[in-house]
Amino acid sequence: MTPDPRSGCFTLAQADREAVLFPALRELTAHHYRHCAGYARILDATGGWSDSGRGHRNLGDLPWLPVRLFKNHVLKSIPDEEVFTVVTSSGTTGQPSRVHLDRQAAAAQQAALASVLRTAIGPRRLPMLIVDSGATVARAATVSARRAGVLGMMAYGRDYTFLLDADGELDRPAARAFLAAHGRAPFLVFGFTFLVWSALAAFAAEEDLDLSQGVLVHTGGWKKLADLAVDNDEFRRHFARFGLRRIHNFYGMAEQIGTVFLEGTRMPGLYCPDFADVVIRDPDTWREAAVGTPGLIQVVSTLPRSYPGHSLLTEDLGVVHGVDDGDWPGKRFSILGRLPRAEARGCSDAVGG
C-alpha cells in the first residue's frame, strides 16, 4: 500500500513500522534502564532485560510495565530539577497516575498529538462545536481530565460554541446559531463519547440536523454507552443519518501522553501513528495473540523519554482486526473493555461502618 500523502503520521506498513520502532524502543529501554533506578530494578528483578537488550529480537520481546505502576510509584528518567510538568491521570478510583515530563518531552508530546489530530481534522483550525459546558472549562480550580481534554482540543478549533449550558442542559439556540453560521463548511465537533451520545445524538434526531460538513472527534471510553447497549457501530450509524460520517474516536492514556490511536472512517477500528504500535497479549501465556484473538493491550511509543512509559501493559482488553488492510497501514484494532479490579477476598475486607 502506498502511503497517502495526506495521512500525516499514519504511513508505515507493519513490517516497516517494526523495523523503525524496534531499535528505537530498545534504545529507549536502555536509556530508561540507565536513568531510572526503579525501572532498572524491575528489569533486573524480572530478568526482562537480558544482556542489555542483545537478547531481544523483536518488538514483542521488549519488556513492558503494568500501567498502574505509575499510580503507586514515581518512575522518571530525568533529575528533579528538569521536571517541567507532571501529568496526572483521572483515575476513577484511588490515586492518579503521575507522569513526569521535561521541557523537551512536553513539546514532543504536543507535537505528536497535533500530528495525529491534524490527520483527522486537517491543517487548519475549524469552527468548533464543543459537546460540553463552558463551565467545565471555566472552573479553574478543578483539574479534571474532562477539562484538560476540552482545553487541549480547543487548540485545534476556533469560534467555539458550547453545546451545553452551565447546568449541563442542551443550549439549543447556541447550537442552532453555530450551525447556521458554520454548518455549510467544514467544522469540528469534539466531546466525550458519552456526552456526544446523550446530548448531540438526540438533538440531531429531534431537529434533523445537517451535520454533513462536520468532523466529530470523541474519546473517553464506551463503558457508559455499553450500559445503554450502544456500541460503536450503532453510534456511527446514528450520526450517519444526519450526514456525519467523518467520525474519529481516539484512544490514549495519561501514562503515554501524546500518543493517541485514531479511528478510521472506512475500515472500522483504531489505527496506530507511525511512532507507536499495539501488541495484544494472551493473558495466560503473555505471548502476542493472533489477529482476531482478544487479549490485553500493550501500547508502545517512542515518545516517552523522560519517564519509562514507552512500553506499557494497559488494563484494557482489545483485539487486532487486521494488519495493513485498512484506511491507514499498520494494525487495525478495537478496545473491548476494561478489566475489573482484582478483589482481595480476605479477612481484611470487612463490611465497614
Added chain:
Amino acid sequence: MLLQHFPEERELPLEQVLAGLRAADRAPDRLGYGDERVLDFLDALSHELLRPRLVRRHPELAPLGFFLRRSRLAQWTRATDGAADLRVPRGIVFHIPPANVSTLLAYPWALSMLAGNANVIRLSTRGSAATDELLGVLRETVRQADPAVRASQLVVSYGHDDEVTAALSAACHLRLMWGGDQTIDRLRRFALAPGARDLPMPERSSLCVVSAATWQGTDEAGRTAVVEGFYNDAYWYGQAACASPLTICWIGPDGQAARAGADFVDRLEALVAQRRPQIDVEMAVEKRVATYGLAVTASARSVGFRGNALAVVSLSPGRLLESWCGTGTFGLACFPDLDALAPLITRRHQTIGHFGFERDTLLAFARRLAGRGVDRLVPVGEALAFERVWDGYDLLYECSKAVTVRLPTTPPLRRPAAVAGPTGP
C-alpha cells in the same frame, strides 16, 4: 429496614431487631453457658455441613462441620476454669465479620452462641456462594432447634446505615469486629454502653517457617504432604485470609536453605499445575503490578513468574512480604535460625505455619517474641483451621463472664478454753 437472613428471610425494622435481642437476653428460658439446646443445634448443623453433596460443592464448609461436633464443644464448656466458679453469657453480642471469608461468619458466632449469648451478625451485602449456601443450611437446621435458640440468633444485612450500626453498638455487651485498620477505626466511632467492650480482629498477615535441614531429610511422601498443606493454607481463600502465608522463611545455612527453597517451589509449581486454582486476568495483572512495585522499592531482588498462578519473590535481606500481592505470590527469605527472624516480627503477624521444628524451639521463639506478634504457631496445612483461641483471644471466654460463688468462710475450730485451762506459775 434491615434484611434478615436468619433464622428466616424477611425484612424487619430496626426497632424489632433491638426488641428481639433484649427480649432474648431477658427471657426466663434464655440460653446459658454451654447450653444443651445450643449443643443440639450446632451438632445438627455439623451433620448437615458434612453431607458429601455439600462438601463437594463447598469444601471450605467441611472444617466448620468438624469444628461444630458436639463431643469437643461439650468438653470445652464442661471444663472448669481455675479462677471462675461459674461462667455465664455476656448478653448481647454484635458481630461484624469479614465480608468474603464465608466461614469466618460462623466460628465466632458458634462460640458466642455456645457461651449462651444473644447474637446479631451483620452480613456483608456482597455475599459469596458459600455464604448463601451456609445460610440456607442454617435456616433449614434451625427449624428443628429449640425456640430459645431461634429467638436469640439473628443474621442481618443493611447498607451503609450509621443509624443501625450505632443502635446495635449501643445495645450490645460485646462487639466483635473484623476488618482493615480503617474499618475498625470507623466502627469504633460508634459508642458502646459503658459496661460493654470491643474485641477487634484487625488486619493481620502470616508466614511460614521451614527447617531446611529437616526438609532435606524428609522423604518424597513427606515433602508432598507439606506442599499440599501449604497449598491449602495459601490458595483456599485466594491467599487473602489473614492466616494465609505470604512469606516462606527457610531456616538453615544459606546454601542448604536456598536448595530446599528451590525444591519446595518446584513441587508447589507442579501441584499448582495439577490443582489449577482459578486465577483470572485481573488477578494476573494485579500480581504484575504488586511484584513490579516490590522491585521498584527494592523489597524484591528477583521476581519469577511460573504461569499466572504462582509468583516467587526473592526478598531483599531483612524483608518479609507484608501485604497481599495477588493470589499465589510468595516471598522467599532465608535465615540462619529462628532468632534471626525474630526482629522482623511485628504485631501485625498472626500465624506462623511451621515444618521441622520441635515444640521447645517454637515455645522458646514465642517466648522471645513476648507478644510482639504471632499468636499461632501451627503445622503447615493447618493455618486456616479456626480455633477457639484466635488472634490471641480465647473466644469462648471472651464471649462469657466469670462468676464468683463463695460460701461464708468457716471459722477455724478452736479448742475449748477449758482444755487449755488457766495455768499459772
